Amino acid sequence: MRDHVKLFIPGPVEVSPDTYAAMSAPMIGHRSKDFQNLYADIQSKLQTLFGTKQQVYVSTSSAWGIMEGSLRNLVKKKVLNCCCGAFSDKWFDVSKRCGKDAAELKVEWGQPITAALIAEKLATGEFDALTLVHNETSTGVLSPLEEIAALKKKFPDVMFIVDTVSSFTTVPVNFDALGIDVLLTGSQKAFAMPPGMALFAASDAAYARAATIADRGYYFDFIEFKKNGETSMTPSTPCIALIYGLRHQLNKMLDEGLDNRYARHARLNAMVHAWVKKHNFEFFAPNGFRSKALTCVKNNKGDAFDVANFVSTLKKRHNLAIDGGYGKIKGKTFRISNMGDETEATMAELIAALDDTIATM
Numbered sequence: 001m002r003d004h005v006k007l008f009i010p011g012p013v014e015v016s017p018d019t020y021a022a023m024s025a026p027m028i029g030h031r032s033k034d035f036q037n038l039y040a041d042i043q044s045k046l047q048t049l050f051g052t053k054q055q056v057y058v059s060t061s062s063a064w065g066i067m068e069g070s071l072r073n074l075v076k077k078k079v080l081n082c083c084c085g086a087f088s089d090k091w092f093d094v095s096k097r098c099g100k101d102a103a104e105l106k107v108e109w110g111q112p113i114t115a116a117l118i119a120e121k122l123a124t125g126e127f128d129a130l131t132l133v134h135n136e137t138s139t140g141v142l143s144p145l146e147e148i149a150a151l152k153k154k155f156p157d158v159m160f161i162v163d164t165v166s167s168f169t170t171v172p173v174n175f176d177a178l179g180i181d182v183l184l185t186g187s188q189k190a191f192a193m194p195p196g197m198a199l200f201a202a203s204d205a206a207y208a209r210a211a212t213i214a215d216r217g218y219y220f221d222f223i224e225f226k227k228n229g230e231t232s233m234t235p236s237t238p239c240i241a242l243i244y245g246l247r248h249q250l251n252k253m254l255d256e257g258l259d260n261r262y263a264r265h266a267r268l269n270a271m272v273h274a275w276v277k278k279h280n281f282e283f284f285a286p287n288g289f290r291s292k293a294l295t296c297v298k299n300n301k302g303d304a305f306d307v308a309n310f311v312s313t314l315k316k317r318h319n320l321a322i323d324g325g326y327g328k329i330k331g332k333t334f335r336i337s338n339m340g341d342e343t344e345a346t347m348a349e350l351i352a353a354l355d356d357t358i359a360t361m
């Protein structure tokens with residue numbers, strides 16, 4: 001049996017030994033030429049990954065730092081929080097905690113956010129920003145980002161803030177082509193790195209808006225990021241070990257090829273889908289809106305299938321962790337990740353273990 005519990009939960013996911021090894025390079029000063037070289041090296045790779053000519057920033061925080069920062073930098077009038085699950089719902093809570101005027105666009109958990117729903121709300125003229133979670137990790141729903149982003153042309157004064165924490169690098173997301181204002185993600189999902197680092201890009205319109213907002217703070221000030229980024233530096237001392245890990249993961253991604261990477265995630269996701277069908281489970285997300293990063297399985301067997309027992313038996317017998325459902329859908333669903341460095345072989349191993357565990361129940 002493996003020496004540690006391998007994570008197939010939708011974040012954090014398993015970190016490969018080569019990534020840990022890359023992270024343990026000797027420390028360097030964050031105002032040194034060595035750091036600037038490291039930063040410049042990852043910068044061009046991040047721009048390729050984000051599909052952008054804008055700067056891409058590294059923030060020493062989990063994704064929520066930049067999520068909160070986006071609100072503090074960009075919301076002046078009122079923000080529309082598109083809510084369809086635990087993470088997107090939380091955006092509304094955080095907007096209010098930041099003292100922002102906010103409203104929810106709410107659909108039932110398991111349903112996607114559509115462009116038509118957003119267009120109707122924005123047409124009121126009340127809003128100068130919106131938040132959207134591309135891949136709602138709690139429900140496994142992928143909302144139609146391209147259609148939603150197309151609304152930016154009709155509502156140019158609305159800041160489109162998009163959380164791609166659990167979709168980024170599993171499907172193509174091109175910042176410049178989408179024309180959105182903030183694209184943010186985190187290290188512990190498909191990047192397959194330890195938690196603690198967020199990555200983001202912002203539009204010219206976003207910097208212009210931020211410049212008009214007085215109380216945007218310091219640590220997450222987009223304009224500080226931009227100013228420092230221009231000399232290949234960060235506003236404060238960053239998590240340099242994680243940046244070493246990022247450089248390593250970026251090299252792996254570009255060596256694999258981005259299209260190959262997206263195709264691999266689709267194939268591994270399809271393996272989980274086949275397992276779901278084989279055992280006559282259902283999907284929590286509707287057809288056409290299912291994540292390629294994880295699968296949220298609907299427990300359609302009710303009391304006849306004890307999700308908590310399934311999860312704990314899998315862990316005991318195989319040292320593998322899946323998730324027993326998030327928040328109010330705990331026990332009614334369970335989630336299996338296929339993000340990061342996984343391969344057909346490692347997913348086949350997981351699936352065999354899932355089969356073995358079911359057979360004992």
Ligand SMILES: *Cc1c(COP(=O)(O)O)cnc(C)c1O
Nearest residue numbers: 011062063064087137165166186
């Ligand atoms: C994991 C996740 C987050 C949370 O990020 P932290 O790293 O915990 O700050 C935010 N949004 C989505 C969609 C996520 O999946």
